[in-house]
Amino acid sequence: MQFIDQAEIGIQAGDGGDGLVAFRREKYVPAGGPAGGNGGRGGSVYLMAVENLQTLLDFRYARQFKAKNGQRGGPSNRTGASGEDLYIEVPCGTAVYDVATDELLGDLIEPQQSLCVAKGGKGGLGNAHFLSNRNRAPERALPGLPGEVRDIRLELKLLAEVGIIGLPNAGKSTLISALSAARPKIADYPFTTLIPNLGVVRKPTGDGTVFADIPGLIEGAHEGLGLGHDFLRHIERTRLLLHLVDVTAADPLAHYETIQQELHAYGRGLPERPQILALNKTDALLDEEVDAIAAQLQSASQQPVHKISAVAGVGLEALMHQVWSTLEQQPADEPVEPGIE
Structure with missing residues (x-):
């Protein structure tokens, strides 16, 4: 399609x-x-x-x-x-x-x-x-x-409560496929995902919540580089951003900062949107290395960092508990209105 x-x-x-x-x-x-x-x-x-x-x-x-x-x-x-x-x-x-x-x-x-x-x-x-x-x-x-x-x-602009963001190859499609019945294309090279993917994730209460995998965010996305300029608008309606960082990247901290800079440059209320930060692919490194990178990210972001592996299913239960808790703190009857420039 x-x-x-x-x-x-x-x-x-x-x-x-x-x-x-x-x-x-x-x-x-x-x-x-x-x-x-x-x-x-x-x-x-x-x-x-x-x-x-x-x-x-x-x-x-x-x-x-x-x-x-x-x-x-x-x-x-x-x-x-x-x-x-x-x-x-x-x-x-x-x-x-x-x-x-x-x-x-x-x-x-x-x-x-x-x-x-x-x-x-x-x-x-x-x-x-x-x-x-x-x-x-x-x-x-x-x-x-x-x-x-x-x-x-x-x-x-997609109607999703949770938007999964991160640089290409951070594991966004793998995560949405692990949490829902969505089956996006997954491969070991960047820009595998060329269109946003939607998945319905079941809450403990039985209700469904729509998650969106937002592709193509790179440095300069707000200026039209990559695919991010086309798809940044799709996270304007989300109530919560789930930011994935690839722990195996050469500089995970730089990856985190790149996405934050793009959100601020795009504006329209995205910098103020609640975020949950997760280090992905932690099964590929030693625990000591993962802990060191997580400490750097926590210091830069001033928020807790979840250590997960979407492909292995590690840490997903604690991550989703934080997602549901954050959504409950922001009632659905008070939706985030997208900014208009």
Whole structure:
């Protein structure tokens, strides 16, 4: 499956129908008067969040959307039919921006949540509207107003409570596969993961929590280097960051600091997000070496460091206990709102 998380589309609401100039022509009604009806309203364009979509792939092939126009007014003061509204389905977690102004128009998070992105034009007035004591036979009607036209940008931001971050080859995919039923591609070279992976991890209470493996974070990711610029947005909605550091790296402390610098450079509330720090692949080194590296990280981060091995399942129980405890301290009814620049 291709993972497309950005798309630009053009939308156009329907035009309002024209008003009609008409007069009553009935037997035994010598002065029937004006009877032209108003035009119908043009259809509006809405975006609607649905659960059965996971990417914006559909918008790679369909980029222009137009709602129906309103119908012209009819005789006998009949109003023209309104144009049918157009509903465009998008995945839950889609943020909508105006391309021209970069204004955030709305954020579609809940299923069936909708957002009007273009209003239909009003119908024109028929000549019956202009009847007055001074003008008993008006021959004037107004055209319908055009519907709104705009280009919008869709950005999909995954809805996950816990985001797993770290430099390439830190073991993020291995960890999410060990904790959940997700089966991402795993190999012994960097950038194995090219798209975010989601996994549902079962809590002790039986509820499920969504974890996201965020790929491609390297130094300079916030400036567009690597894949991180494309996927940093996916951790904006997370309530908790799980930072993995490869204990077998040449300089694990530098790896930790690189990710922290990228989070601060990207901003949007990520530096303030709660973090849990874990040293991964500890089964590959002696305990003394692992302890020394953990002490360095703890001194730099001023927080406890979990020593784990995702592939061997070592230390995962204590790590998950800390994850659940941290999530409980941040109630779900007070979600972290992504920052907007």
